Amino acid sequence: MFTIGISAYYHDSAACILYNDEIIAAAHEERFTRKKHDSSFPINALKYCLDEAGIDISNVDNIVYYEKPFLKFERLLETYYHFAPAGIKSFVTAIPVWLREKLFIKDEIYSQLKKLGKFDKSKLKIYFSEHHLSHAASAYYPSGYDEAAILTIDGMGEWASASIAYGKDNKIQILKELHFPNSVGLLYSAFTYFTGFVVNSGEYKLMGLAPYGNPLDEQVEIFKNHIKTEIVEIKDDGSIKLNMKYFDFATGLKMIKTKKWEQLFGIKIRKPDEKLTQEYCNLALAIQEVTEEIILKMAAEAKSLTGSENLCIAGGVALNCVANSKILNAGIFKNIFVQPAAGDAGGALGAAFAFLHIHKNFPHKADYFDKMKGAFLGPKFSDNDVLKVARKYNATFRYFSDKEKLNEFIAGCIADGKVTGWFRGRMEYGPRALGARSILADARNPEMQKKLNLKIKFREGFRPFAPSVLIEDCKTYFDIDIPSPYMLFTAPVTQNRRKELPENYHNFDLTTKLYTLRSDIPAVTHCDFSARLQTVHKETNPDYHALISEFKRQTGYGVIVNTSFNVRGEPIVCTPDDAFRCFMRTEMDVLAMENFVFLKEEQNIDKKIFDENFKPD
Amino acid sequence: MEFLRDLWLFLKERKKYWLIPIIIVLFLLGLLIVFGGSSAVAPFVYTLF
Known part of the structure; x- marks a missing residue:
């Protein structure tokens, strides 16, 4: 059985193909189009996947998209309804895109697939997996474990921004979710924006900047204190509540309410080409440490809910390798597997795996090595x-x-x-x-x-x-x-x-x-x-x-x-x-x-x- | 038609029937926004927002 997974239309589009539960190929669209974080339909990646598998589109059994557009639309509508009349600007920007494209993703996928050749639409069904289930599946099924706690953390899926799940044999059970607008990913992105880096791609720069912060400087503690008392409330189970007085993303077109941040931290927002002074390094250190504290609490909660010795992690925040190491060093779990394509591109793989194992009940076997083949899943040349x-x-x-x-x-x-x-x-x-x-x-x-x-x-x-x-x-x-x-x-x-x-x-x-x-x-x-x-x-x-x-x-x-x-x-x-x-x-x-x-x-x-x-x- | 069926099934499963009138109004407004950019209905859209 050939299953194709697709992620597209937000950022980092990608495609993969499975033959039963073996990953034949997986690739990011940006590598072919040469446009970084390309979000367009991954037609080139898909074409490559079919070539690598040696089949054409008519041989594919199932296609799975990595999230549920209707569920996301529901969240948008409820958010606009809740905040109205605030958010009208964002509404006018967002709704036309939804009405033109995003609500009709199924039709759009079919029309894109036609470019790859003829197929029987009644046989080639398109399925939709939930965003965080896709992330969870991308980490658990290739991990090699036959049971594991699963932690997924990113900016935002449909409603969820983080989840704790339990994988056993070929099933995944979602145990807990953190919902919009509360999000660890968006919290980190807000600081990425404030320190002058680009949201959705500059987060790892902020992580790299954090060690330049001075741990002996009391400013770091003051910043941490401001973050934890004003910006985010951290609960014992790792769930968080963002103080929306400081954020603009729910109803506006920007990440944060800049003036409030400048007043709180006593420093100006940094422009991208401005010098990186010590205050920004200290702020980077402060948010990195707060993020680690949240993630550690989430990991501890995952342990207490599942009792497992194994942990699988995915979602964009899982690329924060410093935080991953904190979980490792805390000794909460014996084994940890992080999906190498932890961001949305990896959702393509997870969507395909989730469909195969959960919907089709395909058996899942533990293995000594993970199933990612070293992540060497793209094209090769002679x-x-x-x-x-x-x-x-x-x-x-x-x-x-x-x-x-x-x-x-x-x-x-x-x-x-x-x-x-x-x-x-x-x-x-x-x-x-x-x-x-x-x-x-x-x-x-x-x-x-x-x-x-x-x-x-x-x-x-x-x-x-x-x-x-x-x-x-x-x-x-x-x-x-x-x-x-x-x-x-x-x-x-x-x-x-x-x-x-x-x-x-x-x-x-x-x-x-x-x-x-x-x-x-x-x-x-x-x-x-x-x-x-x-x-x-x-x-x-x-x-x-x-x-x-x-x-x-x-x-x-x-x-x-x-x-x-x-x-x-x-x-x-x-x-x-x-x-x-x-x-x-x-x-x-x-x-x-x-x-x-x-x-x-x-x-x-x-x-x-x-x-x-x-x-x- | 398949889209409308899928949307109906979704609302039914989620039991979010209260979204139906909002969706209908949004569709109508959205259509004006989509098609209003370069047509005779544009001034109508501007007075709405």
Whole structure:
């Protein structure tokens, strides 16, 4: 039985295809259209999924959309009714879109599917799963557990913004929900907005900024106190109540009531291009700690309701790897699985799984490994595809028929301080590059973070980089007891690798903190000694594992920098053409695509033809 | 027609019959907004809002 899952029309549209309960393919639409967070119908992703499965649309048995539009419309109507006449502006903006498109998603999906070929509409039914059930299913069914507590937290679904559920065998039972307008995701997004980042994409920047806050500064405590007494009431079970006097999203077109926030915190809203001063870092730390407190309480509630030793997490807030690590370190659960595509794109996968197991009663089996196949669920390209790109741009290349020689050469380049694009195998599903579409560099190099941020990625200098570490060497560098194959946990760098910090380190400003040497792997050590690590496993990622092993053979270090293969505002590269253009636009030194290697110094091509403007996120 | 059937089934299951008059009025107003942008009914819409 082939089941297709779709998420679309809000942000991060995606499609996936299951054959029974095996994930055949899954991909984000943005990777094909080259428009970041593309919300349009995932026609390209869907076409790819069908190609990968080797079928056409008429062979598909079921199509499942990741949420229920009518239920969302009900929430909108009830909200407008409740707040009327306030909200008229938002109503006039929202209702036409609903009446034109969003209410008719079923018809829209059918009309889009026609572009893929002929099918019998009476046989190909479209089903709708609830938003948070989709998230819950995306975490539980691929987790490998046969029973687990499930926690889903995001901005907003239909009515729910968070849920606690219990998965047992092939069923999921929703036990508790947090409803609109109360939302942990929207609370975090409100601070994202106030600190000058873009809502729905800048949340991880806020998380990265938090460690620059000064934990010894009383301002952090004052901010936390303001948040907990004025903005959000946190209850013992982890549920929250937002004080809507401070928020505008229920009836207006903005996130917050800015003046009230400025009065409360005593600082102005930060404009996106303004300098990040210490107050904003302190505010980021305050909201991060409050969010962690809420999530920990939710996790404790999930434990007390289910008694399970296993926890599955999904929803956009599950990408907050610092909070995930707090749950891990609290020891509430023995095992934790976080869906790597935790945001709405992952809803496509969850919708398909929920339909298969709950509606069709398909059995669910526990497994030693999770079913995500390392998240390598996207398209792959052959040597011939790479050769075509080389010919198209008249590029100079070297070809390695021997993988060992290729690894030896690339590991040598990285050890020499060269920044290397690494394009190999199937593209990742989810927002993290995990060694298929990655930019790699030497973690030992103290200049590397600055170089990568400013010359390669063209993004904010404060942002940290993640390490990829061989699973067998993980404890040599980081204090963590579980694997982290999807970069969804952080861990402290081990004590023996740390450099002694100056006494007044916490009083340093952001830039000084940033360039203070903190360990012998400085490029991946954040200013609080944490690292958002990826453990690399031979079983799911053999080529990447072999490359890092070779790097270890040459340098003694089984760890490298891994950042996504893109620039600021650009989706992660998908094809060899995307990768080559990104390589030529930046100051990347080396590009390894399948068995081809391109060196920047050997290219004699006019760089202007690769110019592209991406809207910064 | 399938859309109206689905909508009716939804309202029935959720027992939210009180939304029906709101939906009807919204549809009528919504249609004016949708089609009013570039037509003769536009001034009518502006006086409404």
